[in-house]
Structures are given as C-alpha cells and as structure tokens.
Amino acid sequence: MxxxxxxxxxxxxxxxxxxxxxxxxxxxxxxxxxxxxxxxxxxxxxxxxIETSISHLQIHHPQFADNQQVKWVIPKGQALIDSLRRLPEVRAAAGRTVVMGMVSSAAAGSGVQIDGIIPAAERQVSKIYEKITEGAYFDESVKRNPILIGKKLATKLKVNVRSKIILTLQDRHGNITAGAFRVVGIFETISSRFDEHQVYVRAEDLNHLLDTENAIHEIALILHDVEAVDPVATTLRTQLPALKVETWKETAPExxxxxxxxxxxxxxxxxxxxxxxxxxxxxxxxxxxxxxxxxxxxxxxxxxxxxxxxxxxxxxxxxxxxxxxxxxxxxxxxxxxxxxxxxxxxxxxxxxxxxxxxxxxxxxxxxxxxxxxxxxxxxxxxxxxxxxxxxxxxxxxxxxxxxxx
Amino acid sequence: MAVIRTKDLKKTYNSSMVPVHALNGIDLTIEKGEFTALVGPSGSGKTTLLNLIGGLDQPTSGKVWVEETEITQLKGNDLIDFRLKSIGFVFQAYNLIPVLTAQENIEFIMLLQKRPKKERQQRALELLNAVGLKDRAHNRPGQLSGGQQQRVAVARALAAKPKFVLADEPTANLDSTSTANLLDLMAELNQQEKVTFIFSTHDQRVIDRARRVVWLEDGRILSDETKM
Incomplete structure (x- = not known):
C-alpha cells in the first residue's frame, strides 16, 4: 500500500x-x-x-616500424599470406609493398607513403576502392604505372585524373630513383590528412622501381569478427616469433x-x-x-x-x-x-x-x-x-x- | 481499571522570550469505558494534555501511564509503535490520507500493524458499516462531506482496536447535524463496544453529551464532574 x-x-x-x-x-x-x-x-x-588503412591486424618485419627501409621485408611473404588465408578466423589477407617517397607535379611536391598493392587482393582488406570520387580503381585503360591519390593531394599538386606525376624514392640499393605515374583515380576518405599523405600504386610497378621482386613489407588481415583480434594476435605471435604482429589498437593507439x-x-x-x-x-x-x-x-x-x-x-x-x-x-x-x-x-x-x-x-x-x-x-x-x-x-x-x- | 493516569504533569513551552506554562501539574485518571470531555477556553491546555496523553509530545515533568506502561519513558519508534497499537486518534481536520479511499484509509492502520489482508478488508468494511458509510467505501476523502470524513476517521481510529480514542475538537469544523450524528456514533460505540473516548472541545453540544467533564484553565484542572 x-x-x-x-x-x-x-x-x-x-x-x-x-x-x-x-x-x-x-x-x-x-x-x-x-x-x-x-x-x-x-x-x-x-x-x-580499419577499413581504409590499418585493418584488424598487421604483420611487419620487427625493424620495419623503426625506419621503414626497403630491406625489411617479410621473408617468404606470399607463402605466409597464403597460409594466413587458410585460417578459419581470417576473412581476407593481402600483402603491401610500403615505401616513403616524394610525389611531385609541375605545380608542387609532397612527402607521401606509397603502398604497392595487388588491386584485387587489396579490395578484400580495404574499402579504398569505395572512396574513389573521380576516375576509377586501377582500371585497365592505363597499362603503365597507374596511381591512386587522395583529393587533398590532388588539389595541392593541382592535378586531375589522367595527369602525370613523378614519384621519387630510394631503391633497394640506396639509390634515388624516380618514375612517372598517371593518376587513374582520386579518393576521398573521412580524413583529409590521410588523403594528403597516402598514395596507391600496383605492387609490380613499385617493385620494378625498387629493383625488388615481390617485396612484402606489410600483411593486412581482416577477420570475420573484430572481437577475435586479440586471441588471433596471440596465436600468430607464437607461430611467427620472428615477425611483429599488431592489432588495430596497437597500430593506432590513439x-x-x-x-x-x-x-x-x-x-x-x-x-x-x-x-x-x-x-x-x-x-x-x-x-x-x-x-x-x-x-x-x-x-x-x-x-x-x-x-x-x-x-x-x-x-x-x-x-x-x-x-x-x-x-x-x-x-x-x-x-x-x-x-x-x-x-x-x-x-x-x-x-x-x-x-x-x-x-x-x-x-x-x-x-x-x-x-x-x-x-x-x-x-x-x-x-x-x-x-x-x-x-x-x-x-x-x-x-x-x-x-x- | 484505569486506562490512563497522569501524575503532576507539567509542560512549559520555551519557544518565545517568556516561558509559557501550558500545564501546571495535572493529576488525572481515566477509567475504561469513559466518555470524557476536556473543556476549557483557548490556551487552557486541553490540546497539550491530549498530546501528552497520546504520546505526541513529551512533558517537562510528570508522568503518564497507559495501563501498566509509562509512556513518558518511551522514545522514537517505540513510542510510535505504542501509539499505533494502543491509541486511536481523531483530529480536527486532515485526518485522512487524501489519495486513499475510505476503506483503504481504515485498512492502512491495520497494514501498519501487519495484519493479514483478508482480516483488514473484513474489519474495514465492518467499521464502515458501523459508522454508516458502507456505500462510501470506495470514495476518496475529497468526495465525502466533512461529517462523513470525521466518521471515517472514527472508524480508522477504532481499526487498531485501541485502548482508548483521543479526539481533538472533532466537531470544530462540522455543522450541527453532522455534529449530532458524530456524537451519536461515538456515544453508541462507547455504550455498545465499551470504547473509551476522551475528547477536547469547547462546543456546548459536545459538553452536553459527555458523561464526565473535566474543566481546564491556565493549565490546571478547575473542576471534574461526572454526570449520573
């Protein structure tokens, strides 16, 4: 009551x-x-x-993070990717050739991270192909040295789709080398900083410039369930003691x-x-x-x-x-x-x-x-x-x- | 057997600059089955005496017994429990819980006593019948007249089967018909059920109906007469 x-x-x-x-x-x-x-x-x-760059898990050579030199490749990278793809928790895995370099047009230049990717494999781990606002994601119309750049970079360099830009970088031997690339697509993500400092080329083109053969610096993994990240990371660390396995929380602690x-x-x-x-x-x-x-x-x-x-x-x-x-x-x-x-x-x-x-x-x-x-x-x-x-x-x-x- | 005994009861209020002696040594004995009026002008100490007998206030000095219990020794929840079990109250106004129906108001007291639901409902209806308001069981106080509300209050006071009922100027807000009805009811309960009633009043109609009249003035008993 x-x-x-x-x-x-x-x-x-x-x-x-x-x-x-x-x-x-x-x-x-x-x-x-x-x-x-x-x-x-x-x-x-x-x-x-996670979708555009860091993915759920990344694997690198342990010294790659320190100075990102070309020589810190993942040994037998392609074989590792193939075996990772067979793990039940893994939805997709892709390798990347990663170098730092300079990009320049007639108007300006800028420091960028260059990711050499296999477009079909990259589609499985990154949604950058969805972010293309102009041009296309590595279509077949440009046979030689296609490149994807961000919108902010395009504005800075004053270039458009089909413009030609120059990538300058250090090859495997430490020599400065350069290559002409043609813009095939311009992407726009939610981060303008990413759009300014990230470019994508085909792995084969980049390897050619670096004088390397299928050098894989980074393996990106997407799991079926994001919650499985920590246990999978633990397992991989015991199986691959010579490599550095990082979860998205470690890659981007912020x-x-x-x-x-x-x-x-x-x-x-x-x-x-x-x-x-x-x-x-x-x-x-x-x-x-x-x-x-x-x-x-x-x-x-x-x-x-x-x-x-x-x-x-x-x-x-x-x-x-x-x-x-x-x-x-x-x-x-x-x-x-x-x-x-x-x-x-x-x-x-x-x-x-x-x-x-x-x-x-x-x-x-x-x-x-x-x-x-x-x-x-x-x-x-x-x-x-x-x-x-x-x-x-x-x-x-x-x-x-x-x-x- | 005496239901209530007071011994040299004194009460002084110190709220203002000058101490007010509301009661100046009251010795009073009330026997079971009495129908007693405490009478006197405003400020004579009627309400103070009623409050002390009812355990609503503490005396400055002196003692009050209800049967064998010295209630002036009780404190806090013990005193509240004693009031709940032993004393029925009817106030001048604001007697009832406005959000409860007449029946629920009566049951509420028994609920506080933790009586079983069936017994509560049965007794509440019996009491409502006794005060002639059975058909108003489901009305809230706001839907009842002043006289009806006071009758529900009497029924509520009896719900706990108390040792006595204290009524502080119960007819003060009532018209003459309602007053007569309420007095008839209380007299009837007193005679048939042997309920002890003590009420304060300055209403002549009430004084006329009382069997014992205790006159108070300046905190003293002026006269105490029992009608034959």
Whole structure:
C-alpha cells in the first residue's frame, strides 16, 4: 500500500510532477543523444581507419616500424599470406609493398607513403576502392604505372585524373630513383590528412622501381569478427616469433585512447545533467513535503514510523525519476534508432571535421550497457535527491505538524 | 481499571522570550469505558494534555501511564509503535490520507500493524458499516462531506482496536447535524463496544453529551464532574 500511496501522491499535483518528469526526460534525451552522436563519430572514425588503412591486424618485419627501409621485408611473404588465408578466423589477407617517397607535379611536391598493392587482393582488406570520387580503381585503360591519390593531394599538386606525376624514392640499393605515374583515380576518405599523405600504386610497378621482386613489407588481415583480434594476435605471435604482429589498437593507439576519453567524457557529461536534475527533484519533493506537513504529522501520530515515512518519500522520488527516466530513455532509444538510419549531416562543418579524420554524416550509436549505466545513475540521483526532503519530513514533530497552518 | 493516569504533569513551552506554562501539574485518571470531555477556553491546555496523553509530545515533568506502561519513558519508534497499537486518534481536520479511499484509509492502520489482508478488508468494511458509510467505501476523502470524513476517521481510529480514542475538537469544523450524528456514533460505540473516548472541545453540544467533564484553565484542572 506504501507503493500505492507514493504513486498516487505524485499525481496529486499533476502539473508539478509532469514538469519535473518532462525535465528529467528532456535532460536524459539531450544527454544520451549527444553521447550517441559522439560515440557514432568515434566508431565511424575507427571503422573508416580499419577499413581504409590499418585493418584488424598487421604483420611487419620487427625493424620495419623503426625506419621503414626497403630491406625489411617479410621473408617468404606470399607463402605466409597464403597460409594466413587458410585460417578459419581470417576473412581476407593481402600483402603491401610500403615505401616513403616524394610525389611531385609541375605545380608542387609532397612527402607521401606509397603502398604497392595487388588491386584485387587489396579490395578484400580495404574499402579504398569505395572512396574513389573521380576516375576509377586501377582500371585497365592505363597499362603503365597507374596511381591512386587522395583529393587533398590532388588539389595541392593541382592535378586531375589522367595527369602525370613523378614519384621519387630510394631503391633497394640506396639509390634515388624516380618514375612517372598517371593518376587513374582520386579518393576521398573521412580524413583529409590521410588523403594528403597516402598514395596507391600496383605492387609490380613499385617493385620494378625498387629493383625488388615481390617485396612484402606489410600483411593486412581482416577477420570475420573484430572481437577475435586479440586471441588471433596471440596465436600468430607464437607461430611467427620472428615477425611483429599488431592489432588495430596497437597500430593506432590513439583510437582506443579516444574511445576511452569519449566514454569518460560521456559519463561526466551525464553526471552534470543529473546533478542539475537532482536540484529540480529536490525542489519538487521539498514543495511536496512542505505542503503536506499536517498530513505527515497525522501519519506519524497514528503510528507510521520513521522508516515507513522515509520509504514513502523515497518511493515518491523514485517514481518521479523513474517515470521521467523511462520516458527519456525510450525517446532517446527511438531517436538514436531513427537518426542512425538516416544520419545527421554536418557538412557545414565538413572541412574542420575532415581535418580531424571524422565523417561529415554522423550515425549515432549507443551501447546497450550505457542505457543501463544511465538507468543506474538516475536511480542513484533519485535516492540522493530524496535524502534532504525526507530528512526534513522526519524532523517534523507530530504534535506541531498537525497544527501547522 | 484505569486506562490512563497522569501524575503532576507539567509542560512549559520555551519557544518565545517568556516561558509559557501550558500545564501546571495535572493529576488525572481515566477509567475504561469513559466518555470524557476536556473543556476549557483557548490556551487552557486541553490540546497539550491530549498530546501528552497520546504520546505526541513529551512533558517537562510528570508522568503518564497507559495501563501498566509509562509512556513518558518511551522514545522514537517505540513510542510510535505504542501509539499505533494502543491509541486511536481523531483530529480536527486532515485526518485522512487524501489519495486513499475510505476503506483503504481504515485498512492502512491495520497494514501498519501487519495484519493479514483478508482480516483488514473484513474489519474495514465492518467499521464502515458501523459508522454508516458502507456505500462510501470506495470514495476518496475529497468526495465525502466533512461529517462523513470525521466518521471515517472514527472508524480508522477504532481499526487498531485501541485502548482508548483521543479526539481533538472533532466537531470544530462540522455543522450541527453532522455534529449530532458524530456524537451519536461515538456515544453508541462507547455504550455498545465499551470504547473509551476522551475528547477536547469547547462546543456546548459536545459538553452536553459527555458523561464526565473535566474543566481546564491556565493549565490546571478547575473542576471534574461526572454526570449520573
């Protein structure tokens, strides 16, 4: 019956209760949606980075990371790729010839990372082919030295599809060598930095320039399940002790770091909203207590003990918060679900976002655990907000309370 | 057998600059089955005495016994539990929980006593029948007249089968018909069920119906007469 009394009590002042419920719902909705947006941004950046460059796992010669010299190739690279492809967890594997070099046009020059790839194999591990905005992904029309460059680089070099550019690099013997390449496609990813500093050529063309034969510096692996990354990495490390196996978290530690920071920021953000809401709840409950002094005095007089009185006020607060909280969470889930289908277009800020490697169309996501976490936070907020009003009520003296005007 | 005994009961309020002596040594004994009015002008100490007998307030000095229990020794939840089990209250107004129906209001007291649901419902209906409001069982206080609300309050006070019922100016907000009805009800319960009633009042109609009238003035008993 205490539940019944508490529930009916919150509807005694309908407007007041609805206002605070609405405030809670609105606060949660705003908070959760913003958090879902930022989570979406981080996830998209992560996915994009995994899809276009770092993949789930990478294998290198242990010294390659130090100075990226041509000589640090993976021994028997092609055979290793073939055996990796047979692992049940592996969806695709591809080798890359990687060197640092200079690219120049008549207008300008720029330092770039040159990835020599086998286009068909690369398609399996990277979605760069989907990011081509002009030209094509290594079509057959250009037989000699085709190259893919990013949009930002194209703008910098003032070149277009079919323009000719020069790659300058150091070959296997340490000699400076150069080759003329023809732009066949221009890609645009969510990161303008990537677009400025990454180019793709065919592995055979690059090997020819380097005077090497099928030199593989990097093996990129995509697994069926991203969760399997760590166990697979552990297995590979024991099987390939002479090589360096890195998961995406190790290749791009900042991604995991950003993820962590985003989670913490979200929690703090939510906490601030809830603290603000707590004051609203306290205010509402105080009003509810102060206008019921006589009734509370009567309840104490006829034998309602302090524990029950406290429970009643706590329940009222919980009902207020829970009603608002449930509505807010449901509306948030609905909004996130709806917006996740269409995405939010932030292209007004596109340049700024791309500089940081974020997409301009955001698809919000929120992990189910987070709803749970927020639910718990609302629950705790309600209990804390109930304390002061309840304490006020418990301090009432029945004989005086009942005569209060 | 005495239900209530007070010994040299004193109460001084220190809330203002000058101490107010609300009660100046009250010795009073109430026997089982009495129908007693505490009468006196405003400030005579009626309500203070009622509060002390009811365990709602602590005396400055003196003692109160309810049967064998010295209630002036009880504190906190023990005192609340004692009130719940032994004393029925009817106040001037704001007696009922507005969000509960008449029946639920009566059951609430028994719920606090942890009585089984079936017993609660049965007794609540019996009591509503006794106060003539069986057909109003599912009405909330707001849907009842002042007189009806007070009758529900009497029924609620009896729900716990208390040793006595304290009524603080129960007719103060009632018209004459409602007052007469309420007094009839209380007198009937007193005679048939042997319920002990002690009420404070300055309403002549109530004084006329009381069998014992204790006059108070300036915190002292002025006179104490029992009608034959």
């Amino acid at each position: 205490l539940f019944l009394i508490a529930w009916r009590n919150i509807w005694r002042s309908k407007l007041r209760s609805l206002v605070i419920m609405f405030a809670i719902a609105l606060g949660l909705w705003g908070g959760l949606f913003v958090i879902a947006l930022s989570q979406g941004m981080v996830n998209q950046r992560m996915d994009a980075l 991604l995991d770091y950003i993820n962590e920071i985003m989670n913490q920021t979200s929690s703090i953000f939510m906490l601030i909203i809830l603290v603000a809401l707590a004051f609203g709840i306290i205010n509402t409950m105080l009003m509810a207590i102060l206008e019921r002094v006589r009734e509370l005095g009567m309840l104490m007089a006829v034998g309602m003990n302090k524990f029950r009185l406290f429970s009643m006020i706590l329940l009222e607060t919980l009902f207020l918060a829970a009603t608002g909280g449930i509505v807010g969470t449901l509306v948030s889930m609905g909004t996130v679900w709806l917006v996740a289908r269409t995405g939010i277009d932030l292209s007004v800020f596109a340049e700024g976002l791309r500089d940081f490697g974020y997409d301009t169309v955001i698809y919000p996501v929120l992990a189910p655990e987070f709803y749970l976490e927020v639910g718990l936070m609302v629950f705790i907020t309600a209990i804390l907000s109930a304390l002061y009003p309840a304490w006020k009520a418990l301090k009432l003296h029945p004989a005086e309370a009942i005569r209060t005007i």
